[in-house]
Structure formats: C-alpha cells, structure tokens
Amino acid sequence: MIWHDWNKADKTLLFALAVFLLALCVHLQYAGNVVADGFLFCAEAALVGGIADWFAVTALFRKPLGFPYHTAILPRRRQSFIHASVQLVQQEFFSRRKIFHHLERMHLMPMLLGWLQQPDTEAQLTHRLQHYVRDALLRQDGDAQAAALARQLRSVLLETRPEAFFASLAHWLQASGRDREVLAYLCEYLKPLAAREETRQGIQQLLENYSHERTQGGWAQFFAGLAETFDALNYADAAALLQKQLLALLDELSGADNVLQREMLALFYEKAGELGQDAEFRQLLYELRDGLCTELPLEQVIRETLTRVREHFAADKARAVDPVEEHLPQLHSRLLEIIRREYERTLGLVQTDEHLRHVVGHFLYDLIARSALHAQSLVGVVVTSVLERLTDEQLNHLVYDKVEPDLLWIRMNGSIVGATIGLLLFTLLHLVQLY
Numbered sequence: 456m457i458w459h460d461w462n463k464a465d466k467t468l469l470f471a472l473a474v475f476l477l478a479l480c481v482h483l484q485y486a487g488n489v490v491a492d493g494f495l496f497c498a499e500a501a502l503v504g505g506i507a508d509w510f511a512v513t514a515l516f517r518k519p520l521g522f523p524y525h526t527a528i529l530p531r532r533r534q535s536f537i538h539a540s541v542q543l544v545q546q547e548f549f550s551r552r553k554i555f556h557h558l559e560r561m562h563l564m565p566m567l568l569g570w571l572q573q574p575d576t577e578a579q580l581t582h583r584l585q586h587y588v589r590d591a592l593l594r595q596d597g598d599a600q601a602a603a604l605a606r607q608l609r610s611v612l613l614e615t616r617p618e619a620f621f622a623s624l625a626h627w628l629q630a631s632g633r634d635r636e637v638l639a640y641l642c643e644y645l646k647p648l649a650a651r652e653e654t655r656q657g658i659q660q661l662l663e664n665y666s667h668e669r670t671q672g673g674w675a676q677f678f679a680g681l682a683e684t685f686d687a688l689n690y691a692d693a694a695a696l697l698q699k700q701l702l703a704l705l706d707e708l709s710g711a712d713n714v715l716q717r718e719m720l721a722l723f724y725e726k727a728g729e730l731g732q733d734a735e736f737r738q739l740l741y742e743l744r745d746g747l748c749t750e751l752p753l754e755q756v757i758r759e760t761l762t763r764v765r766e767h768f769a770a771d772k773a774r775a776v777d778p779v780e781e782h783l784p785q786l787h788s789r790l791l792e793i794i795r796r797e798y799e800r801t802l803g804l805v806q807t808d809e810h811l812r813h814v815v816g817h818f819l820y821d822l823i824a825r826s827a828l829h830a831q832s833l834v835g836v837v838v839t840s841v842l843e844r845l846t847d848e849q850l851n852h853l854v855y856d857k858v859e860p861d862l863l864w865i866r867m868n869g870s871i872v873g874a875t876i877g878l879l880l881f882t883l884l885h886l887v888q889l890y
Contacts, residue, residue, distance in 0.1 A: 464866035468505040471870045475502045496881040504873020508866045516851040530847040537842045541835045564816045605753035617740035642709035659694035
C-alpha cells in the first residue's frame with residue numbers, strides 16, 4: 456500500500472507501533488528506569504487501544520483478519536438496516552406532523568398567483584389551453600357533433616329575419632368598405648365574359664330583335680330596310696361599340712374609389728331598400744329560408760367537413776405543426792385573444808373574491824397534503840428498492856463514506872485515549888509501590 460493512500464487512522468496506528476518499538480528498545484537499554492518503564496507502558500496502551508478500535512470499526516463492515524464471530528455487522532444486518540432507514544425517512548423526514556407543519560407555513564395562494572401572473576407562465580398556459588380545446592373538440596363523436604351543429608344552425612336560421620339579416624349585411628359592407636371590394640371583384644370577373652365574341656353577337660342579336668319589334672308598320676319597315684341598304688344602320692358596328700363601352704364601364708367600376716362606383720353602390724342600396732319593403736319579395740325570402748332549413752343536408756355536410764378537418768389536423772400534428780396557426784392564422788389569433796382575456800379575467804376574479812380565494816387555497820392545501828402523504832409510502836418503496844439492489848460492498852461504502860471522518864477519529868482516539876489511560880495507570884501503580 457502506498458503511503459499517500461493511507462488514511463490518518465492507519466498512519467496513527469503505524470506511528471503507535473513505531474513508538475512502541477522505540478519504547479521497547481529504550482526499556483531494554485535502560486532497564487529499571489522509571490521513565491523508560493512509563494514510556495513503554497503508555498506506548499503499549501496506545502498500541503492496544505488503536506488495535507482494539509481498528510478491530511471494532513472494521514467489524515462493522517467486514518471480518519477483520521477473518522474473525523467470524525459478531526463481525527461484518529452491516530452486511531449481516533442489512534435487512535434491519537434497510538427497514539430502519541425506511542422507518543427513519545417515513546416517520547422523521549416525511550412524517551404527517553412535519554408535512555402539515557411545513558404546509559401551514561407556506562403561503563400557497565400568493566405563490567400561485569405570483570407564478571400565474573408571470574408572462575412566460577401565461578404564454579405557456581394559454582398555448583396549452585388552446586391545444587387542449589382543439590384536441591378535446593377533435594376527440595368528440597363526429598355524428599353527435601354534426602347533429603348538434605346542424606340543429607343549432609337550423610335554430611339560428613329559423614330565428615333570423617331575412618330583411619334584418621340583409622340590412623345588417625349591407626351596413627357591414629358599407630362600414631367596412633367591403634362593398635367596393637365585392638363590386639371590383641365582380642367587375643373583374645365579368646370583364647373576360649364581356650370581351651368574348653359571343654357577348655358581342657348577343658348584343659347584336661338584341662339590337663336586331665329590338666329593331667324588328669319597333670318597326671312593325673309598313674313605312675317603318677321600308678325606312679329600316681332603306682337604312683340597312685345604304686349602311687346607315689349597321690348592327691355589328693353598334694354591337695361592337697356597345698361592347699367597348701361595356702368594357703370601359705367595367706374598368707371604371709373595378710378601379711379605385713370613384714364617382715361612378717359610388718353612384719352604382721348608392722343605386723344598389725336604394726333599390727335593395729325598396730325591394731326589402733316589397734311584401735311579395737319578403738314572403739319569397741321567408742319561404743326560401745324555410746326551404747333551406749328543411750331541405751339542406753346539413754348533418755351530412757358538417758359530418759364530412761369535420762372528418763376532413765380531423766384528417767388534415769392529424770396529418771399536421773404528425774409533422775409537429777399547429778394546423779390552426781398555419782392555415783387559419785386569424786382564427787388562431789382570435790382564439791388566443793379569447794383564451795388570454797378569460798385567463799386574465801379568472802386571475803382578477805381570484806384576486807378580488809375572498810370566498811373564491813379561500814376555496815382555491817383549501818383545494819391546493821388538500822391536494823398537496825394528500826399527495827405528500829401518498830409520497831410517504833412511495834418514498835419507502837423507493838428507498839427499499841434502491842438499498843436492496845446494492846451489494847454488500849456498495850452498502851458498506853454508502854455508510855462508510857458518510858461517516859468516514861468520525862470513524863477515523865474513533866480509531867485515532869483509541870490510541871490517544873489508550874496512551875492517556877496508560878500514563879494514568881502507570882502513575883497510579885508507581886505511587887502505590889512507593890507507599
């Protein structure tokens with residue numbers, strides 16, 4: 456064994472042996488000398504005390520010099536040690552009294568509210584709530600959801616007055632400026648249709664039909680035929696000119712805000728208002744509404760839509776992508792805003808309502824206390840499982856490493872105390888001999 460690897464107790468015991476050998480030499484050299492005899496007596500007591508304490512400490516963990524009787528106490532009593540350790544952890548560290556004592560000293564509600572008011576906590580919880588709501592809706596039965604949504608939609612439609620609906624729609628279009636966007640989109644859609652050859656031929660046919668209707672008399676037919684003969688009345692040119700004017704009109708209506716566009720919209724709202732006051736038209740709207748509510752297969756459409764949405768969401772979830780945020784960013788922002796508003800409202804309610812604070816605090820106290828009491832038995836199982844998996848050598852090291860300085864001092868104290876007692880005994884014996 457290398458000298459540097461020896462601990463203090465081993466070095467002390469070796470030093471006691473060296474001192475004993477030195478004292479023995481001195482005693483042999485100066486036989487009958489009181490100092491030499493006392494020196495040998497103390498050195499012998501120190502060596503015996505050191506060896507005895509080395510044997511006692513070593514016997515706790517293994518068999519010193521192979522001595523089999525009442526040695527290796529910890530390995531032989533490992534089950535008792537494990538049981539005592541479990542009892543110590545459960546009854547002292549996790550006792551019911553200490554658990555409730557520490558819980559009573561904790562201010563749970565201020566801690567909870569402080570944690571919930573942190574921006575990071577709010578962001579994480581609102582994000583989790585959004586995903587929870589989405590997943591909860593997707594786990595619902597598709598047929599039941601479709602039936603409930605269809606029933607609710609029919610109820611809303613049957614309670615809706617068509618004239619009030621169209622009035623609200625018109626007000627929204629005007630207030631938001633969407634009416635100009637709709638008109639521009641409609642004009643852009645009509646431009647390619649108006650530029651087609653079929654459209655020009657249709658205009659020409661209308662002009663010819665109108666001309667024939669207006670020239671039924673003899674003289675009227677005579678002058679019309681005379682105008683066509685001398686090319687004074689050319690329906691093809693007139694149709695082309697009207698088509699060109701129609702395209703110019705659509706270009707102007709589809710442009711930015713202009714006088715013609717405003718006049719067209721004002722005329723539309725005026726005529727729509729007059730039409731809304733017509734009793735027959737209103738009756739037609741009510742019949743159309745009732746027919747839609749009765750004939751439309753809302754359940755089937757909603758069921759198929761929900762199925763497609765589930766499939767699409769499942770595919771996006773497999774890609775670790777939020778489908779609502781990716782495909783419906785405005786809806787995603789709106790949902791987050793609603794959840795965040797409700798989150799803040801709930802926090803404010805908990806802060807101001809004393810009864811609610813008491814209920815929530817009592818619930819938290821009861822929940823944590825019950826969890827801690829259940830953890831008491833769980834800790835015992837964990838400690839037992841860990842200690843039983845240790846080998847005897849590992850168990851010895853586990854205990855020895857925790858108390859090594861104290862055990863070393865016990866061994867060193869054996870030599871020190873032995874030398875001290877040896878000195879006292881030698882002095883006492885020498886005084887007895889003198890008297």
